[in-house]
Amino acid sequence: MKSAILLALLLWQAASSLEPVTSDPQYLRYQRTINPSSAGQSCAVIDPQIFPHAAPSLRDLRLYQAGREVPYAITVSVPQQADSDVGQVRNLGLRGRNIVFDVEMPNRPYTEITLDLAGQDFLATATVSGTRDPNYSNQTRLGEFTLFDLTSQHLSRNTTLHLQETSLPYLHIELAVSPATGNRSFTATPEMVRGVTVPPSREAQSLYTTAATTTTIAQRGRQSVATFVLPERIPVERVSFDLVPTYKANFSRDVRISDRPEGSNPVSESLAGTILRVHLTQAGREIRHEQLSVPAILGSNMQSGATVEVAIDNGDDTPLPITAIRLEMRQRKICFDIAAADALTLFYGDPALSAPKYDYARLFSLSDAMHTAQLGPEQLNPRYHDRPDARPLTDRYPHLLWIVLLVVVCLLAVVAIRSSKTVHH
Numbered sequence: 001m002k003s004a005i006l007l008a009l010l011l012w013q014a015a016s017s018l019e020p021v022t023s024d025p026q027y028l029r030y031q032r033t034i035n036p037s038s039a040g041q042s043c044a045v046i047d048p049q050i051f052p053h054a055a056p057s058l059r060d061l062r063l064y065q066a067g068r069e070v071p072y073a074i075t076v077s078v079p080q081q082a083d084s085d086v087g088q089v090r091n092l093g094l095r096g097r098n099i100v101f102d103v104e105m106p107n108r109p110y111t112e113i114t115l116d117l118a119g120q121d122f123l124a125t126a127t128v129s130g131t132r133d134p135n136y137s138n139q140t141r142l143g144e145f146t147l148f149d150l151t152s153q154h155l156s157r158n159t160t161l162h163l164q165e166t167s168l169p170y171l172h173i174e175l176a177v178s179p180a181t182g183n184r185s186f187t188a189t190p191e192m193v194r195g196v197t198v199p200p201s202r203e204a205q206s207l208y209t210t211a212a213t214t215t216t217i218a219q220r221g222r223q224s225v226a227t228f229v230l231p232e233r234i235p236v237e238r239v240s241f242d243l244v245p246t247y248k249a250n251f252s253r254d255v256r257i258s259d260r261p262e263g264s265n266p267v268s269e270s271l272a273g274t275i276l277r278v279h280l281t282q283a284g285r286e287i288r289h290e291q292l293s294v295p296a297i298l299g300s301n302m303q304s305g306a307t308v309e310v311a312i313d314n315g316d317d318t319p320l321p322i323t324a325i326r327l328e329m330r331q332r333k334i335c336f337d338i339a340a341a342d343a344l345t346l347f348y349g350d351p352a353l354s355a356p357k358y359d360y361a362r363l364f365s366l367s368d369a370m371h372t373a374q375l376g377p378e379q380l381n382p383r384y385h386d387r388p389d390a391r392p393l394t395d396r397y398p399h400l401l402w403i404v405l406l407v408v409v410c411l412l413a414v415v416a417i418r419s420s421k422t423v424h425h
Helices: 002-016 359-363 400-424
Strands: 030-036 040-046 062-065 072-076 085-095 098-104 110-117 122-131 140-149 160-166 170-179 193-198 208-214 218-220 223-230 238-243 251-261 269-282 285-291 293-295 306-313 322-330 332-338 344-348 371-375
Touching (some): 062 332, 072 359, 110 122, 122 160, 140 160, 208 223, 223 322, 269 293, 306 322, 332 344
Parallel strands (some): 040 371
Antiparallel strands (some): 030 371, 040 332, 072 332, 085 098, 085 193, 098 170, 110 160, 110 193, 122 140, 218 223, 223 306, 238 293, 238 322, 251 269
16 A cells, blocks of 8 residues: 555656756747957847847846857946935025025035025026035135026926036035016025935936837827837836927926726826926026926836827927937846857747846946947847747646546555455455
């Protein structure tokens, strides 16, 4: 009886065993040539066309050179300084009619400073100087900037100082503030300065790759609407707008981005933003501010095909002369280290593969010394054929379990009958 049970267990183990899935180019449906410019460490920009044909998270990408698998790392362009810091406001007060204060800056390079200013409908000239001396001597002039709030004119607000990149730890700022046109009740006081934030340096901002673009803009009531049909898994992380170059008017328009997964009627999610332009002169001050992109990280990201709609609310104004709308993703690169500048082949298109685990990827660090490599067009792999079915026998033949159990029952019955006959004899 023990022998029968052992046999049944062996049969079951054989039926349910799963062979490990290994990487082999013949089972990868798609291929692309990568041409490096030099030996050593190189990176090629990944375009959006890879995502629909690769496995989720690009886990099935495999890179080969002269028949040898080459380890790689995938990078995503993000700011090196991911979050904003806070500047410490010191010595806030008045000098004549101007508001003056000092700012202790974070210990890193920066290119912008955003002032948290109370009030609306004002214009201000900010004169900025900086120093490395905590006593604020030997100051270097960094520029003069126009800040504004034009809320009542249905325009925008800008309280950000756009500098050349610097790392000076101490700044001195003087604000000459006056009411905007039509506002006679505004009075500038030191209390309007509520704080200072320091965004990531512009030199470290994200780079983007166009995922989809359209020049077809339809009018629907008071909205200008663009519709995109995206294949599955293409990331969308920003929406950008192009206007007719000769259009110089000022505007501020609300934008709504929504997506609907394939086969789904209701909208999956909806995101809001604003595009604007302010180019004018008021009270002798020149104002220049423009924002023609909206952050939009769509959560579908997208595990099925989806329809993405971008709608610009024109209100009672004439529709903007938009020439193109682009869905963009953060720039992604595949990086590798090679001894010779020979062409490589990138294979993908095998959903059975899991992500590789390379020491190179764990230890990888992006640097300015990376060479540039060019990714060629997608092609079908001429050597491709379907991977043998690696599922357990119990998955491929679901009735096998019952057969094994029936064999066990029969064996046990035979053993029982023989035991019974032995007893009677």
